[in-house]
Amino acid sequence: MKTNLSRIERDITELSKFNSSKDGGLTRFSLTNEDRLAREYLKSELEKLNVEIYEDAAATLFARREGTDPTAPVIMLGSHFDSVKNGGNFDGPAGVVMALEVLRTLEENNINTKYPIEFVAMIEEEGGRFGSGVFASRAMAGLVDYAQLQRNKDRDGISMADAFRDFGFDPEKITEAKRDKEKVKAFIELHIEQGPILESLNKDIGIVDFIVGINEFKVIIKGRPDHAGTTPMNMRSDALSIASKVIAEIDEYPIAENNGTVATVGVLEVKPGAANIVPGLVEFTVDIRSKSQSSIETVRDKVFLKLESLTKGTKTTFEVVDMLNVKPVKMNQQMVDIFKTCADERGFSYENMLSGAGHDAMIMAAVTEVGLIFVPSKDGRSHSKDEWTDFDKLQKGIEIIYETVLKFGEAE
Numbered sequence: 571m572k573t574n575l576s577r578i579e580r581d582i583t584e585l586s587k588f589n590s591s592k593d594g595g596l597t598r599f600s601l602t603n604e605d606r607l608a609r610e611y612l613k614s615e616l617e618k619l620n621v622e623i624y625e626d627a628a629a630t631l632f633a634r635r636e637g638t639d640p641t642a643p644v645i646m647l648g649s650h651f652d653s654v655k656n657g658g659n660f661d662g663p664a665g666v667v668m669a670l671e672v673l674r675t676l677e678e679n680n681i682n683t684k685y686p687i688e689f690v691a692m693i694e695e696e697g698g699r700f701g702s703g704v705f706a707s708r709a710m711a712g713l714v715d716y717a718q719l720q721r722n723k724d725r726d727g728i729s730m731a732d733a734f735r736d737f738g739f740d741p742e743k744i745t746e747a748k749r750d751k752e753k754v755k756a757f758i759e760l761h762i763e764q765g766p767i768l769e770s771l772n773k774d775i776g777i778v779d780f781i782v783g784i785n786e787f788k789v790i791i792k793g794r795p796d797h798a799g800t801t802p803m804n805m806r807s808d809a810l811s812i813a814s815k816v817i818a819e820i821d822e823y824p825i826a827e828n829n830g831t832v833a834t835v836g837v838l839e840v841k842p843g844a845a846n847i848v849p850g851l852v853e854f855t856v857d858i859r860s861k862s863q864s865s866i867e868t869v870r871d872k873v874f875l876k877l878e879s880l881t882k883g884t885k886t887t888f889e890v891v892d893m894l895n896v897k898p899v900k901m902n903q904q905m906v907d908i909f910k911t912c913a914d915e916r917g918f919s920y921e922n923m924l925s926g927a928g929h930d931a932m933i934m935a936a937v938t939e940v941g942l943i944f945v946p947s948k949d950g951r952s953h954s955k956d957e958w959t960d961f962d963k964l965q966k967g968i969e970i971i972y973e974t975v976l977k978f979g980e981a982e
């Protein structure tokens with residue numbers, strides 16, 4: 571190994587200390603004292619290297635290691651360092667530590683790359699404090715403006731704009747975080763898998779081919795609330811009766827696509843919600859994820875058709891409200907091939923994977939070419955105090971990205 575296992579372990583252990591949680595797990599919300607302390611630790615490590623440290627208008631921490639070609643676009647490496655409430659020590663920091671360790675290893679080995687390399691540590695990926703996830707990457711993609719910062723508030727009613735000011739940033743400059751596509755060559759992220767596949771297959775790393783697209787929508791079925799004792803069965807407009815028939819069938823639609831498509835009904839509300847009243851209103855969510863946009867649309871269409879056929883000729887009606895629509899992202903094939911070559915050269919086993927969760931890499935695909943490496947999650951656990959990745963497994967993921975940087979960054 572060229573990277574250093576004890577440094578990796580120390581980084582993760584140190585970052586885990588910047589934690590506001592009193593009741594287990596790691597809580598590190600953005601623009602808080604814990605954010606500040608984690609940032610200071612990272613800066614103190616970066617200051618040991620020959621890099622330029624800076625922060626953008628979205629409070630993302632960068633460290634730039636110049637390449638030999640001063641006009642060449644940059645290769646960014648990193649992830650986020652915020653957490654969910656009572657989360658774990660690896661979701662996010664694993665990728666930040668990767669970026670730090672790759673920079674250290676380049677310097678230790680006196681390697682010059684043609685392309686500049688930037689360490690990237692982002693905030694508010696989880697949306698844990700302000701409810702607005704993948705924030706820093708959205709800012710780099712030019713998808714955040716000042717009005718959003720004023721609108722997004724934490725549980726204490728503090729707006730993101732005020733939190734930025736308190737932290738020493740000018741929120742009115744947020745759009746300056748947008749990156750010029752011409753000046754970015756790639757974004758490479760390492761992340762824990764957050765699922766059980768790598769461990770169950772006993773594979774060292776996951777090479778992500780696609781980040782799934784997501785369509786999330788709410789279905790609202792309107793019937794009529796009537797007395798459960800006096801209304802005959804053939805004279806009811808029972809919203810739940812219709813909803814249950816649709817929901818019972820939704821499992822079959824993604825399975826029929828046969829390409830890893832999934833669909834989930836995660837929220838179901840029945841109103842008025844009394845044992846003795848026919849349900850007059852039902853709302854449920856449908857979350858469809860796939861690497862294939864056409865599979866997403868097929869599953870969605872089947873839900874619509876089923877709803878139409880069940881409500882046709884009745885007094886029950888339905889409407890659909892879109893909540894989230896993100897197209898699938900295909901990873902840069904050249905980078906995927908380099909990942910595979912490096913894994914083969916090192917004798918690391920790997921699995922081609924879909925990323926079913928949203929990551930900063932998904933948003934960065936709007937800016938540049940992206941690559942994403944997964945490392946195994948013990949028992950598939952994440953967003954929990956039980957989140958764990960063995961350090962030697964994390965190191966293997968970091969090694970692959972180090973080797974990729976040498977090839978993709980054209981080391982001399």
Ligand SMILES: [Zn+2]
Binds near residue numbers: 650761
């Ligand atoms: Zn994450």
